[in-house]
Amino acid sequence: MFKAPNRGVTDSRLDHGFFILGGAAAVWLAFLLVGESFHLGWGQVWFYFVFWAFLAYLLLPRLHRILTTIYVPGYFIGRARTSDGLLGDPVNVALLGSEPQIHKIMTAAGWTMADDVTFASSRRIVSSTIFRKSYSQAPVSPLYLFDRQQDFAYQQEVDNNPGKRHHVRFWRCPEGWMLPGGHKVDWLAAGTYDRSVGFSLFTLQITHKIEQNTDVERDHIVHTVSQAEPAVAVRVIEDFSTGYHTRNGGGDSISTDGDLPIVDARQVLVAPAQEPTQTDSRDRRPAPTIMGAALVVARALAALVLAITLLTSGGEVDGVSLDDGSSDPQSTMAAIVLVAGVVLVFGLGELFLAWRIFLGSNGARVIAMGLSSISILAQAIDYSTGTANLTFEAGLSGLASDILVLLALSSQRSRVYAKRQRVPAVPPSVLNRHVAS
Structure with missing residues (x-):
């Protein structure tokens, strides 16, 4: 038949x-x-x-x-991927809680949500970088996890210079998904520190260059959130991945000890009207x-x-x-x-x-x-x-x-x-x- x-x-x-x-x-x-x-x-x-x-x-x-597509695994290995398929920044923070709770703890900790990448925001970050003007909502480049780009990102500008900033990308985990080892989390995040602007080693594109020790940025994210919201609890999965030294998708050296903190924001109070909020990067x-x-x-x-x-x-x-x-x-x-x-x-x-x-x-x-x-x-x-x-x-x-x-x-x-x-x-x-x- x-x-x-x-x-x-x-x-x-x-x-x-x-x-x-x-x-x-x-x-x-x-x-x-x-x-x-x-x-x-x-x-x-x-x-x-x-x-x-x-x-x-x-x-x-x-x-x-x-x-x-041939040589990089398509399953979760603790690394985000660039839009070109290259292994990007390490996934170094996990979170529990709803999207409004994540937004609340990040805002309370002094972080600013990054704009989406559009023609207008791209033009503005170029001019801001050249003329050294502040742009606290400057967009971040897309990285991919679960075969989609980050749902949103937060950042902290340093010295009013868009070339230097703390930033972290967030991905909502698929329904029913668990970390290797059986740990249930709602969000995964990748945080790094932009130290300057330069050329990508692999594509020759103009991009931000990140600080090598990504654990410092990971600890900065957890510290600022914990200090701002007493209802936040943190536990650490030690040696979640083997400590390593490698390069990200832009060719920058990165190193980590492999620990993964889990930030629990489920006890943070938010307005009831905020609860239905759900961002999906695929709709942009x-x-x-x-x-x-x-x-x-x-x-x-x-x-x-x-x-x-x-x-x-x-x-x-x-x-x-x-x-x-x-x-x-x-x-x-x-x-x-x-x-x-x-x-x-x-x-x-x-x-x-x-x-x-x-x-x-x-x-x-x-x-x-x-x-x-x-x-x-x-x-x-x-x-x-x-x-x-x-x-x-x-x-x-x-x-x-x-x-x-x-x-x-x-x-x-x-x-x-x-x-x-x-x-x-x-x-x-x-x-x-x-x-x-």
């Missing part, structure tokens, strides 16, 4: 295919950009900035993500989704401009005309209108697609990735056969746009957001597995 394939499995295979194709296309684009650099000469500083941005924020993260529209939708809009506008140009120029675009002189003017005009109509419909369809992507439609995301993939593969065939030459003057910008759409929408953050209503709970039996010391 025929059995229809599981839709979740099919979606997963499609995502893996798009993800890998995006990585391969990014490598090809880097090759093309390097080739173009020889024609530009050494005086084009803007090009090297663009190439660094492409390398640091698109190509290297995608390559890391592909490789870490991520930057890659916004970027992917914006690129599809740009592609749609280009199609609309092309349609208008065809109608107003008699079918001639960039010196190429649809009129070969062999047809009568009436037939030629009919052909121009037909082509312009098809391009116009495509552009309007792309606008609708972009709107659905922005709203979080997984189907629209898959369709957009499919269209970009077809375009990339067609251009790759033309390039390999010598039919087309991709340069800054012809074709390269369109190819780059398709690759950027594929990279943005195939990212983990965009995928999780689009599937957020269908993300299955991770079985506790899987999450409770851990690597033996």
Whole structure:
């Protein structure tokens, strides 16, 4: 008897295919950009900035993500992961209590909730860092645990300098999940101290550099909370993990003794109206989704401009005309209108697609990735056969746009957001597995 394939499995295979194709296309684009650099000469500083941005924020993260999928465990090992899949900061605090209770003890202890990462907050932290202006709610980069980014984060700015701060990220534990050893907790947190701003060793991105001894920050978090709220109780699981010295996702050295304090805030009193509050980071529209939708809009506008140009120029675009002189003017005009109509419909369809992507439609995301993939593969065939030459003057910008759409929408953050209503709970039996010391 025929059995229809599981839709979740099919979606997963499609995502893996798009993800890998995006990585391969990014490598090809880097090759093309390097080739173009020889024609530009050494005086084009803007090009090297663009190439660094492409390398640091698109190509290297995608390559890391592909490789870490193979060799980094997907279960809990006491470390958060970066959006590139690299092992990030150590999970060094656990908590018991509701979300309002966690917010209350952190606020009482003098911590400030960090803003979400948006274009506005990113622009503000850049300007604040450059001009040394205070930004006490500066956003923190996303780290992942339980296959989702932190639900919220708190920080304490040092000397009104956003380049130096105490900060801690919080993740709500899945229902029924327990720490290795059978300890029940409601929240896990990773706290570190930002000492300066620099470049990531692994991706070359601009990022905060953290203090090596993460135990100092862990103890600072527990101390401030305990001093501010007498109802808070603390117990420590000694040697929860083996003490180690390694590097985090930015390449910074980190060390810890492996102890894990459990902060119990269940006796802290909060207003009854606050109790229903529950934050889920998967409900926030991520930057890659916004970027992917914006690129599809740009592609749609280009199609609309092309349609208008065809109608107003008699079918001639960039010196190429649809009129070969062999047809009568009436037939030629009919052909121009037909082509312009098809391009116009495509552009309007792309606008609708972009709107659905922005709203979080997984189907629209898959369709957009499919269209970009077809375009990339067609251009790759033309390039390999010598039919087309991709340069800054012809074709390269369109190819780059398709690759950027594929990279943005195939990212983990965009995928999780689009599937957020269908993300299955991770079985506790899987999450409770851990690597033996």
